[in-house]
Amino acid sequence: MVLELGEERLQAQRMVREFVDREVAPHIAEWDREQRTDPILLPRMGELGILGICLPTRFGGQGYDYLTLGLVCEELERMDTSLRVIMSVHMGLNSLALLQWGNDEQKRRLLKPQALGEQVGAFCLTEPGAGSDVAALRATARRDGDAYVLNGEKMWVSLATRADNFLVVARHDTEAQPAHMGLSAFIVNRDMVGVTTGDIHGKLGIRAGSTGWVAMQDVLVPLRNRLGEEGEGFKIAMSALDNGRYTVASGATGLIRACLEASLRYARERRSFGQPIGQHQLVKQKLAYMQQWYDCARLLWLQAGWLKNRGQRNSRETGLAKWYATDHSVKAALEAVQLHGAYGFSDEFPVERYLRNSKGATIYEGTSEIHQLMQADYALGLRKDRTLRCELPAWDEDFWLGDDVAP
């Protein structure tokens, strides 16, 4: 693995840091408290190119690689998890699935506006009765001539009330055995008749982000909006999760860094027993652990990103990175709150927000428990990744920065 990131990627990361420090930091505590997202944020991220960071320029993206995507996610979640979630669903779960599975027409029609930040993508897999057990999902897609009629309800959809396009996994064949072979994937537009959405309030964390539901009642989806072949829905969903989990892993690493940075500041400022608390051994222990968790989490997602750049399958490595980074972001946030004492219990300091935000990622995109089972199965040789009809393309500079030669 090559660990040198190079000035170009680091400069892109600095640019994102400058943006969030200048335009988000002054408001994020208020947005979080009021459970609202500033409506200007998504267009602003689009305008700055963040929403198309790792997509080829020929499809309207910025042409950077998957490692830069990770750096951007790390920087966004260092500020607030809700910002990284935007990248997870818009880029990881939706746009990269279009890049991987979409045909040329779909890439131009559907991916390009998302890469340009003109439209926002989201992902609809989970249902009220189906989370980790994906094959149990009940939303249906009945073929009707050159279209499908979709019915069902999707839950815990990030950007439910903000996104323009939803990648929806639904059952086209209710009799298929095994059941997951009866799933197909579709791009559903918010404007299609029969689509309604709403936000869920009262969440433990990520309160500055939109999380909600998408209901579909007799939604007519044209055939040209089916992603991949009939029956590839499960594979598309799982490969999309490989990309989503990558952004979650790198983002959670940024959350660990946020905990560490806040704790270092406080440990230098706050005094007890005649000295800064950073001089006390048990405080030092917390800082040392946070540093260890940050470095380990970072190395794990860098490994996954490096594999992505090379076009190598990375389900195991990405899953490991996601599991480790999210579990340890919870630990880091708990330690950061403890280190801040009573102030950690108050929203006067950001660490209580970090703690509330950290928990969700150990549940979504594969619970920590699912990831443990997967890692054990890989180790035992019970799980092997099969070649997909469409793999996520390796980052290739000539292609990523080349001109569009299509009509």
Add this chain to the structure above:
Amino acid sequence: MHVVTFTRSTPDTAARLTVDADGCVSQGDAAMVVNPWDEYSLEESIAQAEDQGGTATAVAIGPEVHEEALRQALAMGANAALRIDDPALAGADSIGWATVAAATVRRLDDVDLVIFGKEAVDVGSDQHQIQTARLLGWPFIGAVSRILELETGAGSMRVERSLEHGKQVLTCRLPAVISVLKDINEPRYPSFMGIRRASRASIPVWSLADLEITLPQALTMEMKLEEPPQRLAEAELLPGTPAEQAAALIARLEKEQVL
């Protein structure tokens, strides 16, 4: 129209600077960034060049460390960057610096406007700006908070200055040298495309021989650098209600002859 901005890399303003017994300044592991005041002059030069369909050139005088600032300028949208470096620059004072700056502007030949940031944040100096204008024989206007009109055809500009007691509007002929304040604009972020272009750009380096100049004898010399003496401060919490505290504070300030 051709606008030139002089810029430099300076330690991050969050850096903890220390001076050791030998007078060596250390910034620890803090990063070098573009001189924060120059973000405004760079933005203004790029915006003016865009508006007028001209060229914005960023110039740094000094060693390779200043390429950081030049690449930032290119990433923001400057059309060209240039660095002047020469062993003879070591120990040059502000007159020496201005001599190089003026020669560079002359060599670039078609410059209409030179824009400086308010000052260099690391050395807290701005006299080199006025000296540059003097050596060029061009008018100098400092503390510019807005460019109201820029007529390269007519060879004139009208600017607003922000002074302690109000605003002042001045007209001057072009070419000219100005320094700008923070109020003048909101600096843009480098674009991702710009970052790529900047990181791959080859920045030309000119020597004093290229400029066909030699430096004048330095008129000032840096004798010594040392840490400022530590200020001993005490905090006292005044007792009582807010009204009593306010009255006690006023009495104390009058006694200390602050008021």
